[in-house]
Amino acid sequence: MTHAGSERVSLDPRFAPPFPQAALIMLRNPQLRKNVGHAIDVIQAKRGKLVVEKIDWQELRSAASEIRFHALDNLGAYLEQFEARCTAAGGHVHWATDAAEARQIILDLLRQENATEVIKIKTMTSAEIQLNSFLQSAGVSVFETDLAEIILQLGDEDPSHIVVPALHINRSQVRVIFARTMGLKNLSDDPKELTNAARTYLRQKFLTVPTAISGANFLVAETGTVSVVESEGNGRMCLTLPRTLISLVGIEKVLPHFQDLEVMLQLLARSATGERMNPYTSLWSGVTPGDGPQNFHVVLLDNGRSRILAKDKERQTLKCIRCAACMNTCPVYRQTGGHAYGSVYPGPIGAILTPQLMQMKYAQTLPYASSLCGACYEVCPVKINIPEVLLELRSQVVNQERRQAGRFFDLMYLGLRIANLIFATAWGFHAAQRMGRIGLRFFTRKDGWIHALPSLGAKWTQTRDLRGLPKQTFHQWWAERAKGSK
Amino acid sequence: MKQPVQSRQLTLDRIRAATPSAAKDASQLAESYATLPRTYIRRGSLSAPVRIELMIQRLREYDAEVVECAPAELPDAITTQLAASGRHQFVTPPGTPNEWMITSAWKITGLEWTIDHDLAIDEIEKAEGVVTAATCGIADSGTIVLHHTSTEGRRVLTLLPDWYLCVLRASQIVETLPEYFSLCQQPPALATYISGPSATADIEMTRIKGVHGPRILVVIVVRDDK
Numbered sequence: 001m002t003h004a005g006s007e008r009v010s011l012d013p014r015f016a017p018p019f020p021q022a023a024l025i026m027l028r029n030p031q032l033r034k035n036v037g038h039a040i041d042v043i044q045a046k047r048g049k050l051v052v053e054k055i056d057w058q059e060l061r062s063a064a065s066e067i068r069f070h071a072l073d074n075l076g077a078y079l080e081q082f083e084a085r086c087t088a089a090g091g092h093v094h095w096a097t098d099a100a101e102a103r104q105i106i107l108d109l110l111r112q113e114n115a116t117e118v119i120k121i122k123t124m125t126s127a128e129i130q131l132n133s134f135l136q137s138a139g140v141s142v143f144e145t146d147l148a149e150i151i152l153q154l155g156d157e158d159p160s161h162i163v164v165p166a167l168h169i170n171r172s173q174v175r176v177i178f179a180r181t182m183g184l185k186n187l188s189d190d191p192k193e194l195t196n197a198a199r200t201y202l203r204q205k206f207l208t209v210p211t212a213i214s215g216a217n218f219l220v221a222e223t224g225t226v227s228v229v230e231s232e233g234n235g236r237m238c239l240t241l242p243r244t245l246i247s248l249v250g251i252e253k254v255l256p257h258f259q260d261l262e263v264m265l266q267l268l269a270r271s272a273t274g275e276r277m278n279p280y281t282s283l284w285s286g287v288t289p290g291d292g293p294q295n296f297h298v299v300l301l302d303n304g305r306s307r308i309l310a311k312d313k314e315r316q317t318l319k320c321i322r323c324a325a326c327m328n329t330c331p332v333y334r335q336t337g338g339h340a341y342g343s344v345y346p347g348p349i350g351a352i353l354t355p356q357l358m359q360m361k362y363a364q365t366l367p368y369a370s371s372l373c374g375a376c377y378e379v380c381p382v383k384i385n386i387p388e389v390l391l392e393l394r395s396q397v398v399n400q401e402r403r404q405a406g407r408f409f410d411l412m413y414l415g416l417r418i419a420n421l422i423f424a425t426a427w428g429f430h431a432a433q434r435m436g437r438i439g440l441r442f443f444t445r446k447d448g449w450i451h452a453l454p455s456l457g458a459k460w461t462q463t464r465d466l467r468g469l470p471k472q473t474f475h476q477w478w479a480e481r482a483k484g485s486k
Numbered sequence: 487m488k489q490p491v492q493s494r495q496l497t498l499d500r501i502r503a504a505t506p507s508a509a510k511d512a513s514q515l516a517e518s519y520a521t522l523p524r525t526y527i528r529r530g531s532l533s534a535p536v537r538i539e540l541m542i543q544r545l546r547e548y549d550a551e552v553v554e555c556a557p558a559e560l561p562d563a564i565t566t567q568l569a570a571s572g573r574h575q576f577v578t579p580p581g582t583p584n585e586w587m588i589t590s591a592w593k594i595t596g597l598e599w600t601i602d603h604d605l606a607i608d609e610i611e612k613a614e615g616v617v618t619a620a621t622c623g624i625a626d627s628g629t630i631v632l633h634h635t636s637t638e639g640r641r642v643l644t645l646l647p648d649w650y651l652c653v654l655r656a657s658q659i660v661e662t663l664p665e666y667f668s669l670c671q672q673p674p675a676l677a678t679y680i681s682g683p684s685a686t687a688d689i690e691m692t693r694i695k696g697v698h699g700p701r702i703l704v705v706i707v708v709r710d711d712k
Contacts, residue, residue: 035690042691059526066522074508074515076501089675095494105490147697148688164688171689191689195697202698207607223673233645233684233699240641241607251497256519258673262664263526265679266627276544277627277681280699282641285675290604291640292676302497310504 009339011158012130013358016342019365023340032168036160036337039167043328046274054270063263065383068319071221071256072309078221078254079300085224089286091296099129102301106131106213106246107138109297113244115140115211121228121235122146123215124162124322125248125301127344128357131213143205145234147198154181160338160346163272163324168337202234212238212293216249217321218264219298222257225285226298229268229278239282245293251300252309252318264321267381271323304357313392317352319382324349326376326386332369341366348376352389360396367393411456430475437469444468528668530626530661534711537625541659542707544628548682549695550703557710561587564617564651567704568597571649573614577602579643581636582617586653602643610642615649616700621674622666623659629681630654630705631666633674641678650700652680656711 009022016022026032051057071078083093096102110118118140126132132142132153144153148166152159155177159165166174175189178197187197214235218227226247228235239245255264261283269278287296308314327333327347338346343354343363351370355363367390376386402413422428443450450466452458460466472480502508509515532540542552555563564586568576576599600613619637620630630652632638644650660666684699695701 039691042687056526059523063522063524063526070519070522073505074518075505076498076508077512077515079501080498094490095497097493097496101493145698146688147686151688164691166688167691171692174689191692192694194689195686195694199697206698207611220673225673231684232686232697234697236641236645236678237698240645251501258670259664259667262667266526266663273687275681277624277629277679279548279680279682279685281677281679283674283677283679288634288676291634291642300497302500306497306500306504309501 008158009342011127011339011342011344013343013354013362016362019340019342019369022342023336023369026336026340031170032337033335035168035170037334038170039161039164040328040334043164043274047270047325047328048274050270050274050276054266060263060267061381061383064267064321064381065319067255067260067263068321068382069316071254072252072315072318074256075251075254075309078256079251081221082219082224082254083300085222086226086286086298087224089224091224091286091298094297094299096299096301096303098303099301102129102248102299102303103131103134105299106248107135107140109244109246110135110140110211113211113295115244117141117143117205117209118211118213119143119145119205119209119238119242120149120212121214121230121238122149122165123213123248124159124344125215125250126213127159129248129301129303131248143202143209145202145206145238146230147195147232147234150198150201151177154178158339159344161324161327162322162345162347162349168339206234206237206241210243212242212245214238214245214247216247216253216298217268218261219249219254220256220258220261220285221254223285225258225283227261228282229265229280230282231273231279233280236280236282239284240292242293244295244297246297246299248299248301251302251305252320268321268323271325271379271381308356314352314356314389316384317349317356317389319384320349320353321382322349323381325379325381326384329375329379331371331373331375341369348386348390349384352386352393355393360393360400364397364401367391367397415456430473433469433473437471440469526664527662528664530665532625532661534656537661538656538659538707538709538711540661541623541625541628544625545682545703545705548628548703550628550682550705552705552707554707554709556712557708560585560653560706560708563706564653567651567706568615568617571615571651571702571704573649574598575613576600576615576617577605577610577613577639577643577647578617579619579637579639583619583637586617602639607642607646610646613647615651616644616647617651617653618644620652620654620658622669623654624663624666624679625659625661626663627681629663629679632678632680634676634678641676644678644680645699648696648700649702649704650683651704651706653706653708655708659707 007025010016094105135142151166160168171189174194179187216226217229269275326349330348333347341350343350345353351366355366372387374387422432448468453461509518545552618639621633622631683695683703684697686697687693
């Protein structure tokens with residue numbers, strides 16, 4: 001009922017419907033589109049102002065891009081350095097090759113602590129490995145503490161954005177969720193009152209639950225530092241009050257030196273929420289006696305990342321610092337919202353990340369969930385050329401598909417093979433042009449446009465008109481012109 | 487289930503296989519790192535008074551309350567803020583400077599205070615306000631930097647109380663984030679960067695001040711630059 005009255009789409013790429021099908025469900029939900037549009041408008045307006053005021057924005061982007069590339073090129077050395085420094089500072093580092101292993105490591109750590117409850121800071125990486133449902137089924141109660149994550153958890157909703165995951169839910173929907181699950185009948189839909197309700201709901205949990213799980217925005221190899229960037233203070237609560245802290249981090253998140261944060265932190269908040277700096281940034285390395293958790297674990301997660309690292313064009317995907325600027329600017333995301341992408345990583349970055357993290361067969365339509373307008377590349381603070389990766393993935397989809405048995409007589413591939421033959425020679429090409437002009441003459445209206453074609457051609461004319469072929473080709477015109485000038 | 491050691495080795499092997507152009511040793515790595523472009527603005531260009539004015543303006547934009555005082559006026563300024571806060575129970579870190587005269591000031595105004603000598607969490611939770619020093623202020627983003635020294639307190643101290651008074655000396659204010667990082671030749675083991683009071687925009691992107699951290703942030707800028 002809280003799914004904005006709409007059908008639910010799985011965010012597990014293995015079960016999610018193809019993008020066009022999922023998008024259609026979202027497009028038919030006016031409330032969702034209104035909520036998403038409003039949120040995006042607000043973020044974009046704020047971001048625009050702050051990016052313009054930063055006169056060295058492009059220089060920061062270049063530095064960030066090069067730092068991230070350098071870190072990825074030397075990922076092995078920097079991860080080992082991080083591990084050594086974190087361990088020397090009293091932390092414990094674990095390595096997980098895949099999601100199942102990461103889940104098991106975390107559960108084992110919780111069992112060592114006899115933990116029955118755990119508080120969590122928002123982490124998309126934990127959503128990627130579906131940690132919450134795994135822990136719940138193992139008998140550990142999970143309490144999300146980020147306001148948006150509480151809304152999702154209590155409302156049994158899915159995240160639709162990586163920075164503001166509940167942006168598809170409006171205040172009156174939040175009121176309904178909180179009133180029902182917190183037993184607050186007289187709650188109004190004033191965001192201030194709703195926020196206060198969440199504060200009260202969580203306060204006791206913060207003070208009593210001895211185990212916390214976080215993600216991380218950055219790791220620093222030089223110092224073994226872990227960094228969490230947040231707004232509400234729920235992060236600081238989870239990072240300082242519990243006895244035990246487990247941070248789940250993708251292997252790509254490492255930065256070489258402490259100083260590199262001066263670049264990343266200037267870009268991240270401006271790109272993500274349109275603020276000069278987010279309210280709270282926490283940095284810690286290992287364990288500090290008398291301050292914060294005395295039992296600290298980092299779980300380094302591969303889960304497909306080393307496979308992406310191995311590919312030249314795709315490697316840049318791993319530069320991502322998860323600011324979500326690409327989805328905020330994307331004309332496709334704006335219309336469909338996040339759920340249509342069938343993954344916890346939506347938007348343009350999701351369209352390239354999901355097919356690579358998963359086997360391509362589960363996310364074949366995502367590389368096509370883009371108009372290739374390039375807005376995502378333009379705003380990306382670490383200069384990921386998303387359209388380039390999208391095109392590369394599309395070619396992989398096609399190459400995979402056309403080799404499948406039964407595809408030999410597929411009309412599209414048959415047509416492309418014929419086209420290949422025709423375009424191979426000049427006479428073939430000219431002959432095809434002549435035949436095309438004759439054939440299309442029957443469908444060309446007086447206004448010079450083709451409004452409807454039969455059979456396969458209808459796929460084009462259903463959604464847009466086609467200009468009729470001119471009476472003369474450029475080649476013919478050029479040849480005549482040459483003759484005339486003699 | 488794979489053995490932990492195997493997973494570490496397996497992951498590192500996969501990474502090494504994926505990055506054939508990685509630096510061969512530490513010196514090559516340092517060399518390659520040194521060539522990265524850093525053409526962004528490192529040093530600010532504002533004069534000291536303008537820089538301090540910018541810091542104050544940025545803090546106010548975050549809805550922080552800012553007051554200025556001369557170094558000699560600090561004890562009075564603190565007392566005034568404590569009285570105006572409407573709160574009665576305060577905590578302060580163990581290294582709070584004597585010249586702040588917090589003890590005498592608080593006795594006069596009849597407020598209760600506790601020094602954090604390993605206080606239990608629920609004792610800090612009982613406090614309604616906290617007063618600390620800071621390491622640095624960054625004017626460009628209105629950021630207050632805590633390295634959690636004995637004058638700044640452990641992390642939880644500036645987190646649980648609802649009202650936070652931070653004493654920042656004007657001479658601690660730099661203009662840009664890179665200027666702060668250039669001061670960190672020895673990176674801190676713990677750091678918190680605070681830019682305004684705790685906030686959220688998770689409901690319809692409406693900014694709400696005060697979620698879990700202090701709802702009210704008051705900054706006294708001590709004009710030791712004059």
